[in-house]
Amino acid sequence: MTLADQAVEAGAGRQSMARARRRIRAKCHVQAEALRLFAERGYAQVTVDEIARAADISSRTFFRYFPSKEDVVLWDEYDEPSLREEVWGLPLAEDPLERTILILRKIIYDEYLADRDLLFARISIALSTPSVRARFVAQQIADAELMFSTIAGSWGMRAEDLDARVMAASLYAAVMVAVERWHSGGGRDDLGRLFDGAVRALAEGAWRLQPIGLRLPSSPG
Amino acid sequence: MTLADQAVEAGAGRQSMARARRRIRAKCHVQAEALRLFAERGYAQVTVDEIARAADISSRTFFRYFPSKEDVVLWDEYDEPSLREEVWGLPLAEDPLERTILILRKIIYDEYLADRDLLFARISIALSTPSVRARFVAQQIADAELMFSTIAGSWGMRAEDLDARVMAASLYAAVMVAVERWHSGGGRDDLGRLFDGAVRALAEGAWRLQPIGLRLPSSPG
DNA sequence: GACAAGATGGCAGAGACTGTCAACATGGCG
DNA sequence: CGCCATGTTGACAGTCTCTGCCATCTTGTC
Numbered sequence: 001m002t003l004a005d006q007a008v009e010a011g012a013g014r015q016s017m018a019r020a021r022r023r024i025r026a027k028c029h030v031q032a033e034a035l036r037l038f039a040e041r042g043y044a045q046v047t048v049d050e051i052a053r054a055a056d057i058s059s060r061t062f063f064r065y066f067p068s069k070e071d072v073v074l075w076d077e078y079d080e081p082s083l084r085e086e087v088w089g090l091p092l093a094e095d096p097l098e099r100t101i102l103i104l105r106k107i108i109y110d111e112y113l114a115d116r117d118l119l120f121a122r123i124s125i126a127l128s129t130p131s132v133r134a135r136f137v138a139q140q141i142a143d144a145e146l147m148f149s150t151i152a153g154s155w156g157m158r159a160e161d162l163d164a165r166v167m168a169a170s171l172y173a174a175v176m177v178a179v180e181r182w183h184s185g186g187g188r189d190d191l192g193r194l195f196d197g198a199v200r201a202l203a204e205g206a207w208r209l210q211p212i213g214l215r216l217p218s219s220p221g
Numbered sequence: 222m223t224l225a226d227q228a229v230e231a232g233a234g235r236q237s238m239a240r241a242r243r244r245i246r247a248k249c250h251v252q253a254e255a256l257r258l259f260a261e262r263g264y265a266q267v268t269v270d271e272i273a274r275a276a277d278i279s280s281r282t283f284f285r286y287f288p289s290k291e292d293v294v295l296w297d298e299y300d301e302p303s304l305r306e307e308v309w310g311l312p313l314a315e316d317p318l319e320r321t322i323l324i325l326r327k328i329i330y331d332e333y334l335a336d337r338d339l340l341f342a343r344i345s346i347a348l349s350t351p352s353v354r355a356r357f358v359a360q361q362i363a364d365a366e367l368m369f370s371t372i373a374g375s376w377g378m379r380a381e382d383l384d385a386r387v388m389a390a391s392l393y394a395a396v397m398v399a400v401e402r403w404h405s406g407g408g409r410d411d412l413g414r415l416f417d418g419a420v421r422a423l424a425e426g427a428w429r430l431q432p433i434g435l436r437l438p439s440s441p442g
Numbered sequence: 443g444a445c446a447a448g449a450t451g452g453c454a455g456a457g458a459c460t461g462t463c464a465a466c467a468t469g470g471c472g
Numbered sequence: 473c474g475c476c477a478t479g480t481t482g483a484c485a486g487t488c489t490c491t492g493c494c495a496t497c498t499t500g501t502c
Contacts, residue, residue: 016500019448047488058451063490097426098433130359137362138355165398166391166419167426173390177383196434198387203434205318205388206427212319213417213424240468240479268457279482284459449498458489466481472474 024080027065030055034072035121043073043129070132073125074139078111096151097167103147104175105195112191120187127183137176144172170206174198245298248286251276255293256342264294264350291353294346295360299332317372318388324368325396326416333412341408348404358397365393395419 033054037046048069052059066072111119126136148168157164178194254275258267269290273280287293332340347357369389378385399415 016448019499023449048490049488059489060452060491061450064449067490069489095429095433097429098436101433134355134359137359138351141358161422162398162402162418163422163426165401166394166422169394169397170387170391170423170426173387173394176390177386180386181383197383199430200434201383201387202391203427203430205384206391206423206430208316208318209420209424209427212316212322213421215319244480269459270457280458281460281483282481285480288459290458443502445501447499447501450496452495453493454491456489456491458487460485460487462484464481464483466479468479469477471476 023065024077026057027075028077030057030062030065031072031075032118035118035125038073038125039121043125043132070135073122073129073132074135076111076122077114078107096148096155096157099151100144100148100168100171101199104144104171105192108175108178108195109192116187120183123179123183127180140172140175141169144168144175170202171199174202177201244286247278248296249298251278251283251286252293252296253339256339256346259294259346260342264346264353291356294343294350294353295356297332297343298335299328317369317375317378320372321365321369321389321392322420324372325365325392326413329396329399329416330413337408341404344400344404348401361393361396362390365389365396391423392420395423398422 030051034046034051037051037054048062049059051072052062055062057065062072066075126132145165145168148164148171152161152164174195175198178191178198181194181198182189182191251272255267255272258272258275269283270280272293273283276283278286283293287296347353366386366389369385369392373382373385395416396419399412399419402415402419403410403412
């Protein structure tokens, strides 16, 4: 069973799943062409028309696949099935925090193993193009929050707790730092190990935060 | 001495500082008109042409003031002098981490006190408009990293340490959460206190993170 | 094969943004 | 005061992203 199949089954199931599979394949093809052109000439120097021509579609169809030019970089196959599927599929952990970390780790690892070069190409553009980078960051945070609130909800915690939101965003930070480090190392390191390192750094850094936190609640100044 | 004055002094000093002061005042005026229109009709429903007309400038001039439509929301007076000025001006703290927190806190507090309604209007649009929100988030992170690397550098730490970067991003997370909470409370709470709470949440979360961090370095999973 | 649902392409158009250039304001200086 | 250098503005034309609309073609179903 291919990735596309899984995606479709999880999706709006009722319709013909062949259509959806074709659609995903088509999107992959367009993305590949786009990334090739971006690598050659840079993101800003390639127009949507050119991508469409390279992928043998009309530019109108391009925008039916990807809501914006940025999305052709951000999108990946794994976006198609809802994140929630992944969430429920993982083995339980006692702690919502630990579970979030395990899930994040799995997602990172899956993508990493699936197609290292593709991931590297996407990250390269995401990190070097400000507008794409901004959306990249925002998307990561949204994902982390979705996961955390889902998990926290299933444990009876309120997702709006300061703690939940701060931790979700901080975990994103760990992902982001790991990804950047991985990229700056030319993609040769082990992304999973870098992520572990970032999580440990977070634990240690926040540890040193304890005495400061206690000292804070005094005056505004 | 007005804010504008300070900004100019810190800036490319050599020229006539009257010019720069006028420029900042003009930008403030354009921003005020823009926010007024956005509040009336929503960000997307207002064109740059309309903002320009309302502020009595040409749209070409608008883009000379603000590189993009989004920036008219994101910009504030305090962006003009370099952040570094603020950094060096604050009383020393033993720990770079603590110092970063104090600086963040001061910046938040200054803006907060300067013009609560203006800040609230800007945050409202930043949070509700996806494209602006993405840039808002990215900007916060960049600021936090700039500060942290400046401070870390002055203490002889390497700014590229995993620890430094993770903590910078996590602190941003605390700011973000505090700002969102402040906004959802209608701007009535004390922003500084909310920030303190977020920092404490981070410290506590890290506490719970420690055992997980130690358990991680095993298998990819 | 016929029919319904969905996917596509082409076209026109709004709106964000940029390059260029000529007109204009400003501040300093003889 | 007049003049020059420098910086600021507006107008215009043009590019590019993105959208609505509609006619056309493909696909899956019966």
